[in-house]
Amino acid sequence: MSALAAADSNDRELDIETARYLFEEIAALTPDTQGVSRPAFSQVETETLRFLEDFARGHGLEVWYDAGANANFSLPADRGAERFVVVGSHVDSVPYGGNFDGLAGVVAGLVCLVRAHRRGERFARPVHVLAMRGEESAWFGPCYIGSKALTGTLGESELKASHKGDGRTLDDHMADIGLPMDKVRAGTPLIDVSAIEAYLELHIEQGPLLVGKDIPAAVVSGIRGNFRHRKVRCIGEAGHSGAVPKAYRRDAVLAMADLLVRMDESWSTILNMGDDLVLTSGMVGTDPQIHAMSKIPEEVCFSLDIRSQSARTLDDMRRLLKAEMRQVEKERKVRFELDEEMRVEPAMCDSDLVEGLKAAMERTGQEPFVMPSGGGHDAAVFSAAGIPSAMVFVRNRNGSHNPHEAMELPDFADATDIVYEFLARHR
Template sequence: MNAQPAPFADVRAQDHALAARLFDDVARLSPDVEGVSRPAFSAIETQTLKYLEDVAKVEGLAVWYDAGCNALFSLPEDRDAERVVVVGSHVDSVPFGGNFDGLAGVVAGLICLIRARREGRRFAKPVHVLAMRGEESAWFGPCYIGSKVLTGTLAKRELEETHKGDGRTLEEHMADIGLPVEDIRAQKPLMDVSRMEAYLELHIEQGPLLIGKNIPAATVSGIRGNIRYRAITCHGEAGHSGAVPKAYRRDPVLAMADLLVRLDESWTTILNKGDDLVLTSGIVATDPEKHAMSRIPDRVSFSLDMRSQKPETLDDMRALLKSEIKEIERDRRVRFDLGEELRVEPALCDKGLVAGLEEAMRKVGQEPFVMPSGGGHDAAVFAGAGVPAAMVFVRNRNGSHNPQEAMEIDDFLAGVDILSAFLAGAE
């Protein structure tokens, strides 16, 4: 005679306690002066994966590592399935970051597996949970490194990007933890994506929409692509702040400011036309060895991140950027060096998966809500590799990439419910 299922309240309390423990334990493994720091391809990232491995084994799950040194989890009977639905996200964080960005998606997948294991049930299709390394661009510059490695799409030049802390290359850091760098350099996929029925990712929302609408979770329609310049440099001419008249100045800081103001004005115009765009310059610096209040700097460097759901808008913004630069160079007698351009194409979520997640929301008593993703995610890389992909967002106060991420465990479990219901009936 089969055991009677535990009352819902008891199951919910178990899930709540487990999720809170996992998040708290990982936060204690990766503290920073403020928030957490789990650098990509670091010992802390490895330690985080090992902790999740230990938890999964205690719960009776199968655990193994792929060629990219990412951790995978499944029900024991699904370990060697020919085709699988992959639920995944990343475990690294930005410096001084929040604890939920990325990690929430991995913990969500684990709880779906643990629920099924404890209740003695199977999913409609075999499920593998993928805990990836290296999604954040903050450490080396390129984004989605782990998923690009798996799909064979990491550019050779990206391997030469250097770590913001120690100056060593991405390739060196990968070699340190045992990744097959020769295969990666040859852009050999480390995963057979033809085995993937779908890729699903739960993630905290990185904006205020769900908070404003008082909705705990949502499905995602698509993911913005981006064009990024890690270090644009504007070269001018140094001078004394009190002795050089305006007409004789070649001030790179004012030239940079001029450019950013022009881009901001164009941003407003694009939004007024109903198109999608966001712009950010998150790093701005003059040379710390030379800068002074009384000195006109000879150069300034800054980053630029342009994102849109439309490739055409990204193309237009690149052309506008170069056009404005030419005009400013002529008017202010400076020179811009854009440096290396990094680009990720926008990705639409699979319509069938989105519809399935909407139906799962109904099954668990949530009103379906679909929204776009402003931030980029590994789901975009898998979608670009031909894998049907979709996402679930969870309400989160204070945005992401900061220590004030404030996802509530009850909201997180609302997102887990959607995933679990979908996996139980996936077609």
């Protein structure tokens, strides 16, 4: 083995051990009865950032917090750079989630900084690593909260969203950790967006494609947008389950089921036409305090999450949803009520960055592979703010948003190598 090859091998082993340490320590810091739980804008999230801060300072890196209470890291010489590349992701998780969703991107950025500092190297452009709060929608309903606050795009209705646990508003929770809420409410960016030359995010793949193709990493071409309703109400009329004939029923549950079947059939039609779409109703329920096995349900509440890479398809689905609701209301004598819509536009990754990442992937000895992202990411928010953005995926078994995420560290090292090689040479 040549001296250069031996040095590269040693770097890889050190990178893997660094990543292993960070993942294991943070998992031990943030456990739940299953997996991990790092609630957005919580003390647990703060403790995670403080742990990363201590680690980074111990490895000779600069650390500071922005106005959004997110942690930032850099090489000492790059702290005061007027313009820089951001490598970032989020540290929060869903309840009972996996340890790698979001955190892998932060750890990758730190591994790149630690490697460069160890080698005494500088990147082609100054690099700041960003560990963000509040990406997951599981806690409040809105998604990408931290990045929206940074870019001044967090809406009034999103700030009014209530926490699934304590019922307090997002505004209250953000104020608790010291964010300047007057600026957030006014839509004032909390960072100088013009100083960011590019935003890069490494993330685990949340589907099965890389596993199926036996590929450890990929460059991402674009990110699905979505529109969501956290709570849709279907209101019918209560009645005795044995005494009311079908023709006289106003069954809210069957009406909801009718609507979802209609939407599912339209989903199949859209896919057969070659368009991109996914549709999910992840929360469904009647109130057990007022409903019973022998009672026709008078109300059911459910969520809707509709995603596509096409803004036109999202607009079509919005119109279709309202049309189908009107039809079901007429046929089943019920009423639907939509809460305020939450929307994120689809985002295409910057073509120059995609080509640069493909070239970096090839230089690391990997066959370049490009794929779209089904899940949403903070990269879409930075892209919408006019910042060139791109992503790298890491192979990950068993999906995400569950305790069984199974990213392997050699795959993580392969993906991190792509990011490091890009940062080292791309101008």
